[in-house]
Amino acid sequence: MENQTITIYDVAREASVSMATVSRVVNGNPNVKPATRKKVLDVIDRLDYRPNAVARGLASKKTTTVGVIIPDVSNVYFSSLARGIDDVATMYKYNIILANSDGSDEKEVNVLNTLLAKQVDGIIFMGHHITDAIRGEFSRSKTPVVLAGSIDPDKQVGSVNIDYKEATAEAVSVLAANNHEKIAFISGSLLDPINGQERLAGYKQGLKDNKLSYNEGLVFETNFNYKTGYGLTDRLLNTGATAAYIADDELAVGVMNGLLDQGIKVPEDFEIITSNNTLITEMARPQLSSISQPLYDIGAVSMRLLTKLMNKEEVEEKTIILPHGLAKKGSTK
Amino acid sequence: MENQTITIYDVAREASVSMATVSRVVNGNPNVKPATRKKVLDVIDRLDYRPNAVARGLASKKTTTVGVIIPDVSNVYFSSLARGIDDVATMYKYNIILANSDGSDEKEVNVLNTLLAKQVDGIIFMGHHITDAIRGEFSRSKTPVVLAGSIDPDKQVGSVNIDYKEATAEAVSVLAANNHEKIAFISGSLLDPINGQERLAGYKQGLKDNKLSYNEGLVFETNFNYKTGYGLTDRLLNTGATAAYIADDELAVGVMNGLLDQGIKVPEDFEIITSNNTLITEMARPQLSSISQPLYDIGAVSMRLLTKLMNKEEVEEKTIILPHGLAKKGSTK
DNA sequence: CTGAAAGCGCTAACAC
DNA sequence: GTGTTAGCGCTTTCAG
Numbered sequence: 001m002e003n004q005t006i007t008i009y010d011v012a013r014e015a016s017v018s019m020a021t022v023s024r025v026v027n028g029n030p031n032v033k034p035a036t037r038k039k040v041l042d043v044i045d046r047l048d049y050r051p052n053a054v055a056r057g058l059a060s061k062k063t064t065t066v067g068v069i070i071p072d073v074s075n076v077y078f079s080s081l082a083r084g085i086d087d088v089a090t091m092y093k094y095n096i097i098l099a100n101s102d103g104s105d106e107k108e109v110n111v112l113n114t115l116l117a118k119q120v121d122g123i124i125f126m127g128h129h130i131t132d133a134i135r136g137e138f139s140r141s142k143t144p145v146v147l148a149g150s151i152d153p154d155k156q157v158g159s160v161n162i163d164y165k166e167a168t169a170e171a172v173s174v175l176a177a178n179n180h181e182k183i184a185f186i187s188g189s190l191l192d193p194i195n196g197q198e199r200l201a202g203y204k205q206g207l208k209d210n211k212l213s214y215n216e217g218l219v220f221e222t223n224f225n226y227k228t229g230y231g232l233t234d235r236l237l238n239t240g241a242t243a244a245y246i247a248d249d250e251l252a253v254g255v256m257n258g259l260l261d262q263g264i265k266v267p268e269d270f271e272i273i274t275s276n277n278t279l280i281t282e283m284a285r286p287q288l289s290s291i292s293q294p295l296y297d298i299g300a301v302s303m304r305l306l307t308k309l310m311n312k313e314e315v316e317e318k319t320i321i322l323p324h325g326l327a328k329k330g331s332t333k
Numbered sequence: 334m335e336n337q338t339i340t341i342y343d344v345a346r347e348a349s350v351s352m353a354t355v356s357r358v359v360n361g362n363p364n365v366k367p368a369t370r371k372k373v374l375d376v377i378d379r380l381d382y383r384p385n386a387v388a389r390g391l392a393s394k395k396t397t398t399v400g401v402i403i404p405d406v407s408n409v410y411f412s413s414l415a416r417g418i419d420d421v422a423t424m425y426k427y428n429i430i431l432a433n434s435d436g437s438d439e440k441e442v443n444v445l446n447t448l449l450a451k452q453v454d455g456i457i458f459m460g461h462h463i464t465d466a467i468r469g470e471f472s473r474s475k476t477p478v479v480l481a482g483s484i485d486p487d488k489q490v491g492s493v494n495i496d497y498k499e500a501t502a503e504a505v506s507v508l509a510a511n512n513h514e515k516i517a518f519i520s521g522s523l524l525d526p527i528n529g530q531e532r533l534a535g536y537k538q539g540l541k542d543n544k545l546s547y548n549e550g551l552v553f554e555t556n557f558n559y560k561t562g563y564g565l566t567d568r569l570l571n572t573g574a575t576a577a578y579i580a581d582d583e584l585a586v587g588v589m590n591g592l593l594d595q596g597i598k599v600p601e602d603f604e605i606i607t608s609n610n611t612l613i614t615e616m617a618r619p620q621l622s623s624i625s626q627p628l629y630d631i632g633a634v635s636m637r638l639l640t641k642l643m644n645k646e647e648v649e650e651k652t653i654i655l656p657h658g659l660a661k662k663g664s665t666k
Numbered sequence: 667c668t669g670a671a672a673g674c675g676c677t678a679a680c681a682c
Numbered sequence: 683g684t685g686t687t688a689g690c691g692c693t694t695t696c697a698g
Contacts, residue, residue, distance in 0.1 A: 007675055018685040023677060031683060053451040054390045055675030058690045063387060065430065065451070073406060074416040074629075083407040086433050095447065097398065098431040100419050114428065118386040118398070226612060253616045260618070279559060283586045285593070285618050296407075340691055351669040356693060364667060388691030391674045 006047050015043040026051055057119060065095040066122040066306060067115030071103040075224075076278045077248070077295065078126055081148050084299025085124055092307045094121070105131045112137050122306045124148050124299075125157075128192040144309035146318075148302035149295070151193040158309060158318035160302040164198035165205065167291045167324045171245045171273040172206025174289075174326065178271060178333055180243040181212065184236060186220040186229075186255065187247035195221075199247055206245075222251070229254020233262055243271040249278045252288055256331065272331040286330025293324045339380050348376040359384055390452060398428040399455040399639060400448030404436040408557075409611045410581070410628065411459055414481050417632025418457055425640045427454070438464045445470050455639045457481050458490075461525035477642035479651075481635035482628070484526040491642060491651035493635040497531035498538065500624045500657045504578045504606040505539025507622075507659065511604060511666055513576040514545065517569060519553040519562075519588065520580035528554075532580055539578075555584070562587020566595055576604040582611045585621055589664065605664040619663025626657045 008026070012019040017036060024032050025040045032040075043049075057063040068085060070078050086096050097120060099111040108127060112134065115123060122144045125134075130152045138145050138157055147159035175183050185203045190196035204214050217239055222228050229251040236244070236255065246252040252274035256266055264270050266286055274281060274290045281288035301320060308315050341359070345352040350369060357365050358373045365373075376382075390396040401418060403411050419429050430453060432444040441460060445467065448456060455477045458467075463485045471478050471490055480492035508516050518536045523529035533552070540547050550572055555561050562584040569577070569588065579585040585607035589599055597603050599619055607614060607623045614621035634653060641648050 005675090009675080019676080020678085020686080021684060024684085027677085033683060036683080050446070050450050052391075052675050053447075054387055054396060055690090056677075057387045058385075058391050058692090059675075059677040061677095061690075068431075072416065073419070074409065074412040076407065076409065076412075079407045079409075079412045082431075083405065083433065086406070086431065090433075095430050095432065095451065097428050098401075098415075098419065099428065100416065100423075113383070114386075117383050118428065226616060250612070250616075257616065257618065279583070280613060280616060283559060283583075283590065283613060284616060285590065338691090342691080352692080353669060353671095353694080354667085357668085360693085366667060369667080385691050388674090389693075391676090392691075392693040394674075394693095 005052075006049050008049070008051070011040065011043050011047060011049050014047065015040045061119075063119050063121055064093055065097055065118075065120050066124060066303075066310075067097045067099065067112075067118070067120040068124045068126075069099050069101050069108060069111055069115070070126050071101055071128070073098065073100060076250075076280070077149075077276055080278065080295035081126060081299035081302075084296040084301075085148065085303045088300045088303035088307075092303075094303075094307070101127065103128055105133065109133050109137065116141055116143060122146070122310045124302055124306060126150050128189065128194065130154070144306060146302045146306045146309065149298050151198060153193050153197065155319050158302075158305050158315070158320075160298050160305060160320045160322065162293045162298070162322050162324040164194055165202035167275075167293070167326075168199045168202025168245060169206040169209065170326055171275075171291055172203055173209055174328070174332060175243040175245065175271055175273060176206065176210035176212060178243070180271065182215070182218060182239065182241045182243070183207070183212070184218045184220060184239065184241040184244035186222060186232070186236075186244055186251065188222065188224050190219075190221050195247060203245060224248035224251050226250045226254040229256075230258040233258035237262075237264070242269070244273075246272060246274045249274050249276045249280050249288065249290070252290075253280055253284050256284065256288065267331050267333050271333060273326075274331075277327050281327075281329065289329045289332040290327050291324055292327045294322055297322060338385075339382050341382070341384070344373065344376050344380060344382050347380065348373045394452075396452050396454055397426055398430055398451075398453050399457060399636075399643075400430045400432065400445075400451070400453040401457045401459075402432050402434050402441060402444055402448070403459050404434055404461070406431065406433060409583075409613070410482075410609055413611065413628035414459060414632035414635075417629040417634075418481065418636045421633045421636035421640075425636075427636075427640070434460065436461055438466065442466050442470065449474055449476060455479070455643045457635055457639060459483050461522065461527065463487070477639060479635045479639045479642065482631050484531060486526050486530065488652050491635075491638050491648070491653075493631050493638060493653045493655065495626045495631070495655050495657040497527055498535035500608075500626070500659075501532045501535025501578060502539035502542065503659055504608075504624055505536055506542055507661070507665060508576040508578065508604055508606060509539065509543035509545060511576070513604065515548070515551060515572065515574045515576070516540070516545070517551045517553060517572065517574040517577035519555060519565070519569075519577055519584065521555065521557050523552075523554050528580060536578060557581035557584050559583045559587040562589075563591040566591035570595075570597070575602070577606075579605060579607045582607050582609045582613050582621065582623070585623075586613055586617050589617065589621065600664050600666050604666060606659075607664075610660050614660075614662065622662045622665040623660050624657055625660045627655055630655060
């Protein structure tokens with residue numbers, strides 16, 4: 001009972017053609033007479049032959065798989081991007097090797113290296129910041145890279161994002177329009193460009209646009225976690241803030257629930273605008289007003305851009321900015 | 334400016350040894366004199382040599398990658414499993430090819446085939462039911478398979494789950510203890526064994542244990558979606574139900590919010606127990622009481638089981654049942 | 667402890 | 683249109 005794997009050679013023999021011909025029909029090469037094509041196809045069917053993608057990869061130097069480096073798949077923000085990435089990948093016949101990095105600089109480098117060792121045709125990177133180590137690896141290898149929902153001030157590689165600065169400024173303006181004087185800014189590490197540069201700049205811009213002054217005491221540098229948000233209540237109230245822009249939905253629900261549990265009414269006593277408009281903004285009560293961004297599309301467009309890069313097509317602009325919006329719901333008046 | 338990829342052969346030449354020796358040091362084979370090992374390592378470092386995993390895969394017939402078939406990564410239930418899978422995979426030096434199936438029978442088969450073509454060493458399958466087509470592919474290939482959080486009545490392949498029947502019966506008993514006469518059962522397709530067999534059986538068992546009679550009118554077959562749950566309110570109330578067991582968290586929040594928005598108080602007028610105890614049960618107000626299951630662990634244990642199978646180790650029991658619990662929160666009295 | 671040599675299964679010129 | 687022939691980069695006997 002040998003379970004001999006059947007190869008292209010077996011098919012060639014059975015069909016009395018050369019392996020080159022078999023390869024041609026398998027790859028849809030038109031230079032094959034219909035009759036022989038049919039003959040080969042029949043044998044393939046009879047023998048239940050399946051091309052070995054690994055051998056093909058070695059011979060052609062293309063694996064039709066791309067690496068996706070993600071901080072944490074179980075986080076809705078990232079898994080939404082991942083879904084968009086995979087759908088477009090499938091559309092273009094690519095597969096995805098998904099690797100969690102936990103946002104750890106060290107893991108990111110490790111993971112990137114094993115992905116490269118596996119000869120992926122391209123890489124999609126999601127992360128809060130690009131370390132020099134990662135940047136070095138990126139430029140050292142000629143494998144195309146696209147950042148999805150991640151900012152690299154250097155703009156050396158492709159990227160797809162929304163205009164975080166503008167979106168944040170708008171959110172702050174909405175809050176300011178309701179006569180709040182003290183609007184808090186609650187985000188993750190300010191060392192991450194998306195927070196420390198984009199969003200913070202947008203916050204300052206928003207304040208300025210509404211003749212409000214910037215006060216460092218209203219800036220909260222924390223992490224994107226429900227419990228963290230929930231625990232922030234006292235510190236937040238102590239600043240005298242009556243509204244807040246929050247950079248993450250889970251964090252925002254935490255903050256809101258913390259306020260509610262202390263008897264603070266949202267939006268009557270405190271207004272909140274969050275950033276990702278994920279499903280949880282709808283599940284929360286009151287529903288959370290939010291910047292809306294096309295998460296699925298950011299992933300999808302990233303992958304589409306990557307296919308072009310892998311295909312060495314001309315790309316007019318590899319720093320893509322997608323449109324955003326503002327969904328007013330129950331946490332603003 | 335040739336960017337010639339540097340191969341094991343280059344290293345061998347530079348280090349004045351054979352490629353066999355280089356291969357040995359790269360693979361940690363102990364049969365190498367320390368001195369030569371060092372010499373080789375130095376050259377590897379100097380040349381910045383990186384083994385080509387594809388070539389290695391072809392020669393060794395092992396790719397150190399496993400395929401993961403998932404209905405939808407952007408669903409927290411599945412992405413939590415995926416996280417457990419990836420962590421253990423990384424621990425054992427495997428990578429994950431992640432493929433979304435949308436729960437479509439056809440896509441599942443396609444995806445399975447491309448995964449097999451890519452010579453994955455093993456497969457983790459998540460899905461609501463196992464079609465004959467899939468079962469056929471599973472038995473045809475000798476690639477080991479493990480089901481994660483998915484039931485196959487046939488038990489031909491490995492699987493990791495909790496005891497859904499028992500857990501559901503317990504949930505129903507908790508509800509019954511609060512003197513509800515009409516307890517609804519709200520789940521997904523009853524054609525899926527996990528719902529139609531396990532959970533429904535548990536529901537009936539729970540009713541029986543509490544001397545309540547089964548009434549088909551209280552069984553809701555729907556899908557796991559927030560909006561669907563939200564839209565269920567009228568039909569649900571019309572049955573006269575005053576409590577419900579719900580098979581999915583998003584669905585449960587939908588149902589609850591629908592009730593709340595019609596002025597029904599939870600848990601005073603209506604009690605709810607949901608099934609997955611994901612983070613959203615905590616974010617909801619009131620918080621949702623839930624069966625608790627170790628999602629991350631189900632993924633992790635699945636992957637661990639798969640490593641054993643791939644390694645041809647003896648496995649005492651390949652149908653693994655993990656413990657569950659019941660977390661009482663705000664949606665029950 | 668080390669080297670030689672034969673593949674792994676397929677693609678890609680290059681002839682005919 | 684179709685066949686021949688080299689490899690792709692590495693692992694793995696088998697000698698020695």
